[in-house]
Amino acid sequence: MAEVVPHRTIGRLTLYWRILRDLASEGKSSVYSHDLASKARVTAAQVRRDLMVLGYFGTPARGYDINKLIEHIEAFVFPTEEQRAVIAGVGNIGRALLKFFVGRRPNLKIVASLETNPEKFDRMIQGCPCHSIEDAPKVIREQGITVGIIAVPDKEAQYVADIFVDAGIRGILNFARTALHVPAGVYVEDIDLAMSMDRVAFFARQSLKSERPMSDKTNSVEPSKESYS
Amino acid sequence: MAEVVPHRTIGRLTLYWRILRDLASEGKSSVYSHDLASKARVTAAQVRRDLMVLGYFGTPARGYDINKLIEHIEAFVFPTEEQRAVIAGVGNIGRALLKFFVGRRPNLKIVASLETNPEKFDRMIQGCPCHSIEDAPKVIREQGITVGIIAVPDKEAQYVADIFVDAGIRGILNFARTALHVPAGVYVEDIDLAMSMDRVAFFARQSLKSERPMSDKTNSVEPSKESYS
Numbered sequence: 001m002a003e004v005v006p007h008r009t010i011g012r013l014t015l016y017w018r019i020l021r022d023l024a025s026e027g028k029s030s031v032y033s034h035d036l037a038s039k040a041r042v043t044a045a046q047v048r049r050d051l052m053v054l055g056y057f058g059t060p061a062r063g064y065d066i067n068k069l070i071e072h073i074e075a076f077v078f079p080t081e082e083q084r085a086v087i088a089g090v091g092n093i094g095r096a097l098l099k100f101f102v103g104r105r106p107n108l109k110i111v112a113s114l115e116t117n118p119e120k121f122d123r124m125i126q127g128c129p130c131h132s133i134e135d136a137p138k139v140i141r142e143q144g145i146t147v148g149i150i151a152v153p154d155k156e157a158q159y160v161a162d163i164f165v166d167a168g169i170r171g172i173l174n175f176a177r178t179a180l181h182v183p184a185g186v187y188v189e190d191i192d193l194a195m196s197m198d199r200v201a202f203f204a205r206q207s208l209k210s211e212r213p214m215s216d217k218t219n220s221v222e223p224s225k226e227s228y229s
Numbered sequence: 230m231a232e233v234v235p236h237r238t239i240g241r242l243t244l245y246w247r248i249l250r251d252l253a254s255e256g257k258s259s260v261y262s263h264d265l266a267s268k269a270r271v272t273a274a275q276v277r278r279d280l281m282v283l284g285y286f287g288t289p290a291r292g293y294d295i296n297k298l299i300e301h302i303e304a305f306v307f308p309t310e311e312q313r314a315v316i317a318g319v320g321n322i323g324r325a326l327l328k329f330f331v332g333r334r335p336n337l338k339i340v341a342s343l344e345t346n347p348e349k350f351d352r353m354i355q356g357c358p359c360h361s362i363e364d365a366p367k368v369i370r371e372q373g374i375t376v377g378i379i380a381v382p383d384k385e386a387q388y389v390a391d392i393f394v395d396a397g398i399r400g401i402l403n404f405a406r407t408a409l410h411v412p413a414g415v416y417v418e419d420i421d422l423a424m425s426m427d428r429v430a431f432f433a434r435q436s437l438k439s440e441r442p443m444s445d446k447t448n449s450v451e452p453s454k455e456s457y458s
Contacts, residue, residue: 007428013429018383018406041408065445066371083430096325097422104423109432146433147426156249173435174423177247178272186437188433190426193326193331196418197376197401198243199236201312202335204375204418206234210414 005053007187010077012050015040017073024066032063033217047078061198079107085147086140086169088114088133088160090125093175093193094151098126112139133160140167150174234282236416239306241279244269246302253295259291308336314376315369315398317343317362318390319354321420322404323380327355339378341368345385362389369396379403390417 019039023031033051034044051057051064056072056191058064086099087094090113101110113130115121120130131139139145148164150157150172157176164172171187174180177195240439248268252260262280263273280286280293287293314330316323320344330339342359344350349359360368368374369392377393379386379401386405393401400416403409406424409417 005431007432010428010431013423014424015406015408015421039408077431079430079434083434085426085430092325092328096321099321100422101426105430107425108426120255146437147430149426155420168435170436171429171431173429177244179244179268185436187429188435191420191422191425192240192244193329193420195240195243196420197314197330197337197378198306198334199239200400200402200416200418201308201314201334201376202234202239202306202400203236204398205308205312207399207414207416208375 006017008010009053010051011183012040012046013044013073013077015052018048019072019075020066020070020073030058030063031066031069033058070114075109078105080105083108083147084145084166085110085141085149086112086114086136086143086164087128087149087151088136088164089150089152089156089175090115090120090130091151094149095126097149097151097175098128102126108147111143111145125219131164136160136163137167140164140169145169147171147173150176150180152176154178162190238279238282241269241271241275242283242302242306245276245279246299246306249295249299249302253299253357256296259287260289260295260298265293267302289336307334311336311338312373313374314339314367314378315341315343315372315374315393316357316378316380317365318379318381318404319344319349319359319386319394320380321380324355326378326404327357327381331355337376340374343368343389345381362392365389365392366396368391369398374398376402377401379405379409381405383407 016036017175019036023188033047037044038045054072056069078191084146085108085150087098087110090098098113113128114136115130117134121132123130135152146169148169150160152160154176157174157178158180161172161180165182165186170185172180172182174188174190177192182188245265248265262276266273266276276327283301283305285298296448314337316327316339319327327339327342339357342354342357343362344359345362350361352359375398377398379389381389383405386403386407387409390409390411394411394415399414401411402410403417403419406421411417
């Protein structure tokens with residue numbers, strides 16, 4: 001896979017996948033690009049461009065075959081062989097994530113958790129063995145783990161990221177509010193819950209103050225994240 | 230507050246706030262825009278532009294006074310009076326969020342949770358009374374709640390969003406993978422955990438396949454989210 005796929009394309013493909021699964025469960029068998037676009041709140045041209053990376057094309061008369069499109073997206077985006085992940089930090093958020101991700105993708109498995117709290121070592125947490133963070137390099141290398149989730153306090157996040165990267169992890173989902181420094185080639189995606197909540201609260205206040213008329217149902221906000229390397 | 234502040238500016242201001250608090254706790258009293266920019270991984274010009282909305286300016290010789298800047302950001306971004314939030318859905322993620330947000334901002338309080346599961350009604354969950362979703366309009370209106378968090382299953386999200394909006398909520402933090410339709414003036418921010426994890430896993434595989442040399446420590450990925458209305 002020499003060609004580079006833009007980060008947002010992957011995000012949209014998984015969104016289309018979700019919408020297509022809903023349509024299939026409603027008994028639908030085909031969809032036009034403009035219908036898919038409307039549900040994903042992007043343009044039809046964007047949908048067609050994104051789906052081109054799959055090498056799958058619909059027919060002008062009947063649109064895309066939903067089941068085939070689901071298969072193509074799964075083959076492209078989801079791991080076709082088992083891919084392993086580890087989570088550092090099993091506090092409230094970490095524990096909720098462990099439970100959230102269990103069984104969500106057949107080939108993407110969180111196989112271990114890491115902690116600094118000795119009371120949690122060598123226990124199973126949400127069906128996942130918990131190790132000392134000091135054993136992380138061994139655990140990651142022996143199990144061929146390539147994805148790491150960081151759910152530790154902010155001040156420990158860079159320390160964990162360094163361990164992750166040194167041990168061979170190439171993708172990090174970071175819940176700490178820390179701008180991680182990682183080498184080129186390692187992908188980091190940040191989820192900053194506090195910042196998101198601050199923004200929502202701010203714009204709720206701004207909306208109340210401006211008291212704009214709520215006139216139509218179209219001007220909603222796109223579910224969209226951008227990461228650039 | 231007639232002027233409209235771009236969504237990403239608010240995100241960056243809270244990021245600066247976080248960095249400034251770290252600097253203050255290290256005993257520092259002033260910071261130059263380029264130092265702040267480097268830590269936030271944006272340009273110094275961007276920092277100066279963002280801080281201009283606060284009406285606070287540093288001096289060229291000594292930069293910004295850290296404590297004053299913290300105060301200015303807090304006065305601008307955080308609620309100066311109590312602002313109330315509600316969370317719908319107290320499963321694993323909802324419960325973790327309740328605990329995560331408790332006491333994080335003095336004036337931003339989650340005062341109630343909502344559920345469809347009768348076993349959870351009228352109980353305190355993480356110090357927060359849990360009500361039936363059917364009582365949501367009453368709870369939201371009586372308590373003057375303006376912020377709603379959606380942590381319910383995907384298929385129930387639009388139903389909850391409609392209740393929220395009708396009852397007067399103007400900002401929604403949405404953890405369901407559903408493109409919510411809301412009236413103009415209601416701000417929605419989506420956090421899609423599954424999509425983020427899919428992306429991280431995909432780029433980890435892509436990175437391994439391309440086997441790029443890991444030559445420097447600078448080309449990391451920006452913690453950045455974009456929402457457009």
